[in-house]
Amino acid sequence: MQTLNESREDGIEHDDLSIARALEEDIIFGRLAPGTRLTEDTLLARFHVTRHFARQAIVQLETMGIVVRERNKGATVRSLTARQVQEIYDVRELLQRQAALWIKLPAPEALIEELLALHEEHGRHIESGYLRGVHEANDKFHLTLFGACGNAHLVQSIELYMRLSLPVRANSMSSKESLRISHEHHRLMIEMLRGGDNWVLAQLCVDHLQPSKKRYLAYVSDN
Numbered sequence: 001m002q003t004l005n006e007s008r009e010d011g012i013e014h015d016d017l018s019i020a021r022a023l024e025e026d027i028i029f030g031r032l033a034p035g036t037r038l039t040e041d042t043l044l045a046r047f048h049v050t051r052h053f054a055r056q057a058i059v060q061l062e063t064m065g066i067v068v069r070e071r072n073k074g075a076t077v078r079s080l081t082a083r084q085v086q087e088i089y090d091v092r093e094l095l096q097r098q099a100a101l102w103i104k105l106p107a108p109e110a111l112i113e114e115l116l117a118l119h120e121e122h123g124r125h126i127e128s129g130y131l132r133g134v135h136e137a138n139d140k141f142h143l144t145l146f147g148a149c150g151n152a153h154l155v156q157s158i159e160l161y162m163r164l165s166l167p168v169r170a171n172s173m174s175s176k177e178s179l180r181i182s183h184e185h186h187r188l189m190i191e192m193l194r195g196g197d198n199w200v201l202a203q204l205c206v207d208h209l210q211p212s213k214k215r216y217l218a219y220v221s222d223n
Contacts, residue, residue, distance in 0.1 A: 019047055020060035027066055027077055028170045029131050034079035038067060065163040080167055082220050088168075089213050092161045093206045099158060100202035102149035107193035111148055115141060115193070119186050126179045134179060141186055145193075168216040178211060 023043075026032040038061075043054035058075045061067035069075045080088070118141040125133030139162065146155050162169075172178040185208045192201040 017057075017060060019043065019049065019053060019057035020064070022047075023057065023061060024064070024066065025132060028135055028166065028173060030170065030174060032077050034077050034167050036077045037073075038075040038077065064166075065160070066166045078167055080216075080220075082217055085165075085168055085213060085216055085220070088161060088165050089209060092158075092165060092209055095154065095158045095161060096146065096205045096209070097202045099146040099149040099151070099154055100205045101198045102151065102154075103145075103193070103198065103201065104148070104150075105193065105196045105198055105201070107148060111144070112190060112193055114144055115186075115190050118144060119183070119190060122186065123183050126176065126183055129176075131173055134173070138182070145189060165212075169212050171216045171219055172212040175215075178215065181211060182208070 023032065023038070032038075038058060040051055040054040040058070043049070043057060044051065047053070058067060058069070062069055062075065066078050067075050068078050118137055122134060122137035122141060125131075125137055142162070143155065143159060146158050149155065172182075185204065188204055189201065189208075192204060195201075
């Protein structure tokens with residue numbers, strides 16, 4: 001018997017959150033390109049759910065900032081212009097720099113151990129090609145790192161702009177070389193946490209954002 005929050009397809013239960021998660025993966029890993037339309041009818045055919053679930057899944061994706069809805073056009077995967085990318089990354093740089101400057105150094109060993117575990121998990125997923133794991137471990141690493149700044153509102157803002165920049169970040173997921181560079185940056189951040197120079201840590205956090213931004217801007221320019 002189906003409840004209000006779930007539907008069933010070949011023995012697999014789907015609710016709006018699981019549908020949104022499946023679509024998020026498609027977007028992150030490039031199966032749904034920026035600008036692709038998402039219609040309720042398409043979701044009904046794919047997941048065999050009610051229109052309610054399909055509609056709520058699109059709402060979830062819009063809340064996450066990776067889908068936009070416009071009157072008379074419906075929902076589309078967020079596509080960013082070069083100017084939008086630059087503006088989003090200007091804000092990301094400001095937020096992450098400030099968070100890094102507020103982290104008390106040297107950092108507690110418990111924080112370093114937690115980040116080392118996430119760093120190891122991130123690297124393992126890169127080498128195995130498990131991109132969902134790479135994405136989740138990466139986000140956990142950064143939110144744990146910046147959580148040490150002690151300002152929950154600042155961390156919430158960082159998380160919001162991480163979501164808004166998802167199309168940019170997703171563009172680098174297909175390159176193992178890019179992922180390995182990101183992984184090395186994480187290792188250096190952990191080393192900086194053992195020291196006492198917040199400005200060096202802050203600059204590294206800003207530099208860490210540049211490769212995916214440059215890669216996406218090159219993609220926009222070529223298309």
